[in-house]
């Protein structure tokens with residue numbers, strides 16, 4: 001009975017599609033921003049001291065906190081990544097005053113490129129989920 005077999009196959013493939021859609025959803029819920037080693041090194045050196053939960057500077061950690069980024073909804077994460085790009089492109093972060101006191105916190109042209117490329121990649125990753 002080919003009709004029956006075709007029907008069964010259709011039903012099975014339907015289940016399969018459902019199952020893969022479901023597992024796709026699971027993956028997206030667990031997807032978090034990834035920090036490759038070279039990105040982490042730059043952030044640790046130039047950003048993290050102000051933008052972490054234990055920072056003494058309330059203004060910096062309230063505006064943006066790397067420790068809390070993964071707990072935010074994708075849309076918010078995308079927003080923050082966009083702000084990172086803007087601040088870096090405008091040479092607003094790290095703040096000038098901070099660089100005057102900590103010369104090694106300054107971002108080189110290559111550091112900026114690495115951070116901006118990373119933020120763009122993570123944005124794409126979050127948008128595809």
Ligand code: HEC
Nearest residue numbers: 046047050051059060063064080083084087093094095098
């Ligand atoms: C000396 C402390 C300090 C350092 C270092 C620092 N920031 Fe900031 N950052 C602040 C403060 C204070 C604010 C809030 C005021 C403002 O927006 O200018 C801020 C704001 C921001 C914002 C804006 C968040 C929003 O939603 O408006 C982003 C994004 C940001 N910083 C990213 C970075 C990145 C990326 C680095 C490293 C390249 C960095 N910061 C280094 C102090 C710092």
